[in-house]
Amino acid sequence: KNEVEQSPQNLTAQEGEFITINCSYSVGISALHWLQQHPGGGIVSLFMLSSGKKKHGRLIATINIQEKHSSLHITASHPRDSAVYICAVRGSNYQLIWGAGTKLIIKP
């Protein structure tokens, strides 16, 4: 079993839908990252969380440390949100353990 599991692996939705991507982990962490990777490969760091909830524009990220679970939500999704979303957890030594990514396609 991987230490970081993302679900779903692939997600296709219509423009405007509310999107949820989940990340579960089995190790102790000091922080959790959500990143976005576009088809060209460019990486954008979306959030770094150690507790609670963060919001940036249409993106919301939550983490439940006790349940070892984080979610990334996208409200009013748009085709430009189409990308791979990656969850990565950081241990105490700053090593990152990466999820496999969730490929999101938003259709107009």
Added chain:
Amino acid sequence: GAVVSQHPSWVICKSGTSVKIECRSLDFQATTMFWYRQFPKQSLMLMATSNEGSKATYEQGVEKDKFLINHASLTLSTLTVTSAHPEDSSFYICSARSVGGANEQFFGPGTRLTVL
């Protein structure tokens, strides 16, 4: 948030040449920088951790003579792929950890290397 830049964003080179990739923290000082590599359709893999002013720590299986890392200042780390071969073609990403404060980690946008 803090910004990490990488240069170049993409590079194409001939087999046997060396390629240098720069990673800069633009508005903060980074004691530690990390270099990752991503093969197509695969997750990112940590290659090495570099601390300012000291030798980098390489992950198992990463050739330190092949991938030279220099972290000469608190805002700049470089990765040099020496004598590049087509199998080195990949997406290279750096991240930087800020000094003090929340010790946050910020990611560069990545560099796509294609070796012909």
